[in-house]
Amino acid sequence: MLDANLKTQLKAYLEKVTLPFEIVASLDDSDKSRELLALLQDIVSLSDKIALKTDGRDSRVPSFSLNRPGADIDLRFAGIPMGHEFTSLVLALLQVGGHPSKLAAEVIEQVKGLEGQFSFETYFSLSCQNCPDVVQALNLMAVLNPGIRHVAIDGALFQAEVEERQVMSVPSIYLNGELFGQGRMDVEQILAKLDTGASARDAEKLNAKAAFDVLVVGGGPAGAAAAIYAARKGIRTGVAAERFGGQVLDTMAIENFISVQETEGPKLVRALEEHVKQYEVDIMNLQRASALIPASSAGGLHEVQFDGGASLKAKTLILATGARWREMNVPGEQQYRGRGVAYCPHCDGPLFKGKRVAVIGGGNSGVEAAIDLAGLVAHVTLIEFDSQLRADAVLQKKLGSLANVSVIKSALTTEVKGDGQKVNALVYKDRNSDELHTLELEGIFVQIGLLPNSDWLKGAIELSPRGEIIVDSRGETSVPGIFAAGDVTTVPYKQIVIAVGEGAKASLSAFDHLIRSV
Template sequence: MLDATLKTQLKAYLEKVTQPFEIVASLDDSDKSRELSGLLHEIVGLTDKISLREDGSDDRKPSFALNRPNGNISLRFAGIPMGHEFTSLVLALLQVGGHPSKLAADVIEQIKNIPGEFNFETYYSLSCQNCPDVVQALNLMAVLNPNIRHVAIDGALFQDEVEKRQIMSVPSIYLNGELFGQGRMDAEQILAKIDTGAATREAEKLNSKEAFDVLVVGGGPAGAAAAIYAARKGIRTGVAAERFGGQVLDTMAIENFISVQETEGPKLARALEEHVKQYEVDIMNLQRATALVPAKNAGDLHEIKFESGASLKAKTVILSTGARWREMNVPGEQEYRNRGVAYCPHCDGPLFKGKRVAVIGGGNSGVEAAIDLAGIVSHVTLIEFDSQLRADAVLQRKLHSLPNVKVITSALTSEVKGDGQKVTGLVYKDRNSDEFINVELEGIFVQIGLLPNSEWLKGTIELSNRGEIIVDARGETSLPGIFAAGDVTTVPYKQIVIAVGEGAKASLSAFDHLIRTT
């Protein structure tokens, strides 16, 4: 399964294994079991530190466990972790083999010391760029703490479990048999949910911090650039973010970031964070801003309040909270979110193999989603509000060449239908005839643009009628000492490369404000 180049790279990685361990495979006579057996034989053939047994008795087949001689970990893959999960496999091999993690020391100690018994199951798809973060975090937690057990399950391979649990979104995480969470989560986010005192301790720590010269709110490309430019000026800089990377984490292929021919969102997000960490920047993750309290007088400090109860103060603030997927806001959408209503075709598409789905939106994102899904599902219905599609001509030609795609224009999606458990269809209004039409299907992928994360600023700062923060050519807002950058602002064209430039500009403007007023 592994080509020569990949084998060479993997062999180099496996030289970092210091503690011998064994792989125990549970197999049957299926093609997938033979495929997994071949992969595992190739892996153990690259190092004398890992041995292989194929006499496992796990009910899920094919699957395999990574076992130390002292038996103090419980880490298993159910399926063949290739695609996006191959990195998860490599990291698991290294960490079980004694290679240390790069996770912060205080987080590692928190994992080791957390009390209780935790049996995690994560359902993933091989095309999901969000899933590896969850799988890798829980695998590491299982390595560090013997009371934490984890099995990563390929949902496409174990369809019976997916159907039984009504899983329609990945990653889906179960803890002790109950749904724990869906979507991207890292180790700190998982810990915040299972360690009930963590949020309070973190809030107390933030409340004790001294005021920043520049406080960046948001950790996407704009926030990362702003932090770097501020730190390079030698001033006290902080970044408070709900999740570092922002919307980039949910982006699949990136081919228009100048000087980087091709990359993926999570990879770029990690690179941004690592770049920020090269400077003296105080990064505060898992912090959702809820209020801005502007300085009342010249020389006073601005204050940002957070959902955790924390509060930070700063001489200047750069708002870069980005945007999120726009929702349809129709009956049934929230009820069936992650139960047939989805927003990431790359992540969740494989769960709808052989089924009927709809894509809402005829821009580039919608048409690309329809093209991708057409290769997986039985039929795609693309629904566009306008009288014509808005995607690039080359994408439209590809879309219309596909035999299992139907395009409906001048249509207003009006309702999501379901049976109480999952989506069964949708209703749209024909804008030409005013007729309401039912479409029977199992999945709906919403691709209708972005919504700025600015609700918490209403009544405090000047916003456009779309909710974007109004900025001038220097990134200045309606409030002195408050700047903004990226997708949350009125700057046109929501692109990563533009957000980076706007973040740098806002930071330079903030520094200019500081030297003129302090």
């Protein structure tokens, strides 16, 4: 099952296991069960502290649990956790085997302190780059707290279950049989939903913090670069972010970040966060900015307010709140979001295997999505508003070679239709004739660009007609002492490498402002 190189790497990791435990597999005579058995046999051959039993009686087959004698741990995988989930498997093996987590001590204590019974089920796909964060978070919580149980389920392998529950987006998380959440979540985000008093406690802590020399709002590439450059100047630096990594967390393949030939968004984000943590930077996660109050006088403090009731003050600010997926804004889109309307083809594509889907948008993202989906679904219809596709020629050529893809140009999507539970059709208008057409399908993937996360700044600083923060050549906004960087600004070409450079520039400009304002 595992090749020689992977076995060598895994053996090195499993040397960190200090407590013996067993893997209990539930199998049948299917090919997938044989594949899982081969994987588990490879694992136990690499460590004398892990035993394998094949007498499991789980209703989901193939599946396996990780059990440690004397410990009340209920942690399971339904399916074969390879692809993006192989890391989740390795971490689960280590943590059940006694290897400590790198999670902050106060967060670990918060998990251990949760009272009650929490039975979590997470549906994932092996191609989903957002799913491992959820799976790993809930696995760790199940190891730390005996009241928490977790099973990670490969939705592509358990199609009947997915159909019954109408799971059309991954990761989808169920708690005690009810939908708990969809999309990427880490331990702190899950805790924030479970521990209702956490938000108030966090707000109290933030309100007590002294003013920063530089406060970065946003934790994407621009924010990370800004924080590093500020901290290297030896000044008091903070980063407040809704989620560290931002939009990059949802990016699958990155092949144009200079000096890195190929990587994935989550992997790059981990590297950025580890780099930031090498310096004395106060990272405040799960903080969604809601208002900006610029300093009332030269040399005063700028204030940023957050949804949770907290506020932070700083001598200078760097706004790097990035952008989000642009929505179609048509009837039915919000109603069926996560129930057929999706924005991540890599994550949710496997759930539409053998079905008919549409991709909205003829730029690079839309054409790449259609090409990827064509290998999974029965048919893809790409819908483009313009009279021609805007994607690179090489992508258009590849798209044209696919037999199960059709392209409709000069078309405006006007409505998403469904049966009350999930999508069953899309309505579009032919822009040449104004005639309406209905396209029967089960999935719609929206790929029409980005919108800046700047709504909270209206009236505080100058924005462009598109809502982007207007900056000068130094990254300074219309308010002295407030700078901005990355996809939220008017700087053209929304690229990771550009955001990193702009973040560094804004930070250097903020430092220059500080030393000249003394």
